[in-house]
Amino acid sequence: MTKIRAGRHGTKKDTIIQxxxxxxxxxxxxxxxxxELADSMGVEAPSLYNHIGSKSEILQAICFSIAEQFTTHLLWTEQTEMTGLSRLEAVIRFHIRMMLEHYDEVYVANHEWKCLKEPxxxxxxxxxxxxxKRLAAWVETGIRKKEFRVANPYVAVLTFLSALRGLELWLRHKKNFSADELKNDMVNLLLRGLIN
Amino acid sequence: MTKIRAGRHGTKKDTIIQxxxxxxxxxxxxxxxxxELADSMGVEAPSLYNHIGSKSEILQAICFSIAEQFTTHLLWTEQTEMTGLSRLEAVIRFHIRMMLEHYDEVYVANHEWKCLKEPxxxxxxxxxxxxxKRLAAWVETGIRKKEFRVANPYVAVLTFLSALRGLELWLRHKKNFSADELKNDMVNLLLRGLIN
DNA sequence: CTACAAAACTAACATTTATTAGTTTTTATG
DNA sequence: CATAAAAACTAATAAATGTTAGTTTTGTAG
Known part of the structure; x- marks a missing residue:
């Protein structure tokens, strides 16, 4: 009879979610x-229900924890960075950090949200x-200030976010890379373009 | 007793897959x-098995049909377009076309491939x-010819492909847009950058 | 019209699944 | 040590799923 270990920085429920x-x-x-989940913790399945309410609840916890972190950071950036460039740079850096530190959760939030139940x-x-929308507003402001050039701000935002979501591919390839190097490459690529 | 209609351009199996x-x-x-699938065709589930072998087989058909189309086009482009810029532009245009004409299949191939069974x-x-890899080779060549500037070709390729995968977000938003306009925006953004 | 093949149907099965109920073991507190 | 709460266990259930078997209907060719 193994027991579920509570991590140093969280409850047993947190361990299960992780x-x-x-x-x-x-x-x-x-x-x-x-x-399978129970197996991976050396425990029988029904034991999990002493700590969580349902399978769905676990997915909710993952998705909303991640969503909240991104939203919070966006609002923070809006108040600390004033130029479009520095704001987008901050967003890139944060996405990289999140992907490095919470790979599983970010991946799941990005790919399995469809399994969430209403509401x-x-x-x-x-x-x-x-x-x-908030990101698009940044870009629009940047366009108005002649900081950015782009026809449709939404194209820019969706392209930008998709490219950032692609960071997961990068981690999947398990190349050895430095986060700083990666950040610089992506900033240059997305903001300054590929063409010489 | 409804019957499965064979589309004008394919067998009944093709209709099911679509x-x-x-x-x-x-x-x-x-x-x-x-x-559910049977329901959507006004038929009972076992009837499907007169036309297909298994559920997995359907997914295989979708994924490999799409993969083959992309691969074929890549090879074709390699022989018809000679500069890095024109090649990448051709890839963008093709991704947009595929997304417009085969939205469901492309989406499924991008998101549900994990459900494929070995091999x-x-x-x-x-x-x-x-x-x-082939795309990365293009970029490397472009870098050598001083056509592109970028630190790591793989960062460029993965960013590029992720951004293109994001075209689905664009279609999801159901904005009215012209394919040409979209193509121009993405080429400018990815190849020339956002910054003025 | 007949006969054969294609393709639908009904019924059923074997598995897998999340989850509940009830019981026993462990842990912590007095 | 005794007692209560926490958390594990076993057993079981109800629902859903892909799929098969066997039968009936439909469409087509001679």
């Missing part, structure tokens, strides 16, 4: 079973749309 | 059931890696 994120990332939410699904999508 | 792509895109492969999963990933 393990679940790793499992969901590898197998996908639907394909990952509670039995959480709608909620999550709303939060994302808000994020995109 | 409907399945739409369903898989909306609900995800695992969450979509054969009964198809490994096969699919290999094909993708080859695609990435």
């Amino acid at each position: 393990k679940a994120a790793a499992l969901f990332r590898i197998k996908g939410f639907n394909a990952a079973s509670m039995r 959480y699904l709608g909620n999550f999508l709303n939060q994302r749309r808000q994020y995109e | 409907k399945a792509a739409a369903l898989f895109r909306i609900k995800g492969f695992n969450a979509a059931s054969m009964r 198809y999963l490994g096969n699919f990933l290999n094909q993708r890696r080859q695609y990435e």
Whole structure:
């Protein structure tokens, strides 16, 4: 009879969620079973229910924790960085940091949100749309100030966010890389372009 | 007793695969059931098995059809376009066209490949890696010819591909847009950068 | 019209799944 | 040590799923 260990910085529920994120990332939410999750902790499946309410609840915890961190950082950046360039640079740096420090959770939030149940699904999508809108407002401001050139701000935002989501591909390839180097490359590429 | 209609340009199996792509895109492969798929065609689930071998087979058909189209186009581009810029531009244009004309299939191939079973999963990933490698070779050549500036060609390729994958976000938003306009925006953004 | 093949149907099965109920073991507190 | 709470266990359930078997209907060719 193994026991679920509470991590140094969290409850046993947090430990379950963390393990679940790793499992969901590898197998996908639907394909990952509670039995597997329990197995990965050396425990029987029903034991998990002493700590969590349901499988769905775990996914909700993952998605909203991540969403909240991104939103919070966006608002913070808005008040600390004033130029479009420095703001977008801050966003890139934060996405890289999140991807490095919370790979599983970020991946799951990006790929398995569709498995959320209402009203959480709608909620999550709303939060994302808000994020995109605020970012688009930055770009629009930058365009007005002649800082950026771009025809459609939404094209820029969606391209930008997609490219950042692609950071996961980078980690998947498991190349050895420095976060700073990666950040510089992406800033140069997205903001200054590929062409010499 | 409804019957499965064979489309003008394909067998009944093709019709099933097309409907399945739409369903898989909306609900995800695992969450979509054969009964739902049958329902969407006004038929009972077992009837599908007169035309297809298994649920997995449908996913395989979708993923490999799309992968093959992209690979074929890449090779074609390599022989018809000679500068790095014109090649990447051709890739952007093709991705946009594929996304417009085969939205469901492209989306499913991008998001549900993890549900493929071996050896198809490994096969699919290999094909993708080859695609990435070939694209990286283009960029490397471009760097050598001083056509591109970029520190790490792989950062460029993965960023590029991620941004293109993000075209789906654009379609999801259902803005009215012209494909040409979109193409021009993305070329400018990715190749010339956001900064003025 | 007949006969054969294609393709639909109904019924059922074997598995897998998340989850609950009830019980026993462990841990912590007095 | 005794007692209570926390957390593990076993057993079981209800629902859903992909798929098969066997049968009936539909469409087509001679």
